[in-house]
Amino acid sequence: MAGRAHTTELRVRYAETDQMGVVYHSNYLIWCEIGRTDYIRALGTPYAELERNGVALAVSEASLRCHAPARYDDIVRVETSLTEVRSRTVTFDYVIVHAGTGARLATASTTLVSLDPDGKVAALPLDVRDFLAGGTR
Amino acid sequence: MAGRAHTTELRVRYAETDQMGVVYHSNYLIWCEIGRTDYIRALGTPYAELERNGVALAVSEASLRCHAPARYDDIVRVETSLTEVRSRTVTFDYVIVHAGTGARLATASTTLVSLDPDGKVAALPLDVRDFLAGGTR
């Protein structure tokens, strides 16, 4: 992985459109979740396993810019990069493009905070931090 | 309550529409959830409290008929009835109407199965069964 983006492809669902005939914007954040799930899996351990081991990552900040609309049945590509690993947070950036034309549809960034099993903010265990940081090198 | 329907009103969200210009059908099941939540609350104990006390009700069967489309910004009325309480299941029926015109938009039925905190099917505790059955008398 080492500092490179991980790419996920998905096809736009009818349920994700709205009456403007395009994808409703909050769905981009769900696509970002898919992107970072795949990113973490590609590092070697699925996020589901991190969570079973007591480390939850909850979105604390998100920003989104919509450049062009995604439409039903389009195949879109989510390019996910891990841009920062700190003691309690990790930040991912995303570029979402139309797979057919390469047009940039949206860019986004999310910061996730590490929570312990009681839902309290907690330092990331060192091994998890190293594991994630592997993606930024 | 005693055998009568409980009525909930809600306004259609933009996010609930799709590119056909009407509400995407799976949202009706979410409105049913709101209807039965309000129904149970009206019996005297919120469902959230049942769940904190170890009784979860999970949808095991659902059926839905869509008669006319609901549209963005419509106010719709969900009329919820509890039609059956058995040892492990409860069944709710729903009629969804347009609040302005009274037009019938959808009818639905869901059966929920009682789960213990480990997610296993379990008999409803007698007090919960009596509590719910209060709504059918």
Added chain:
Amino acid sequence: MAGRAHTTELRVRYAETDQMGVVYHSNYLIWCEIGRTDYIRALGTPYAELERNGVALAVSEASLRCHAPARYDDIVRVETSLTEVRSRTVTFDYVIVHAGTGARLATASTTLVSLDPDGKVAALPLDVRDFLAGGTR
């Protein structure tokens, strides 16, 4: 295709879970939509093209039975069959299984009604009917 089921695989999204720790039931209907979209595409014409040509298929009836919970990050398989084509409606059946274990998670059926561009119920054009019926032979 000829009467056989079409299979689609998808991975459960975090956004699709609820606080019971499993997939919220209305998402199964969205997975069914994905299944029939892929089914129709496999017949040779994407549903998106049917819609651009003025034939919309709207869900008028849906039924769902949940047998076992789907969980975050599971890969599930949606097996879609077209079971009936009538002058104004088509019916699809679905079996949703856990791809890893083969366990049956849910079964569903949806009937869709043909709408013209004004949203009125209309007979399916004969060529569309033949096209869809190709899947049942």
Added chain:
Amino acid sequence: MAGRAHTTELRVRYAETDQMGVVYHSNYLIWCEIGRTDYIRALGTPYAELERNGVALAVSEASLRCHAPARYDDIVRVETSLTEVRSRTVTFDYVIVHAGTGARLATASTTLVSLDPDGKVAALPLDVRDFLAGGTR
């Protein structure tokens, strides 16, 4: 209205939670949509009517900070302010609080761009601009 926030209350749906036991973050953006819909309605013309008259407002930028989790069955309050009206865009800010405790759950901002009926960016008609600006005075 005149520069003051408009307040909307809503109850958290089970469907909006995830397996972390709290509201899935993308739902905050949907609550913001509800907030600004109510804000615009309070100015005197529902957004639905603007759209029927050919003025669509599509989210082009969104930012979100999650301060504390919202939970199932909580009543939350969305306080919406219109902070800027420009020739082609409008910006709304949101504060989402727990209605019972007043705790701040999330803050957000969205910028919406004016689209004509073909989905092209277009200047806001002057009367719509004046209408919206009424909320900032």
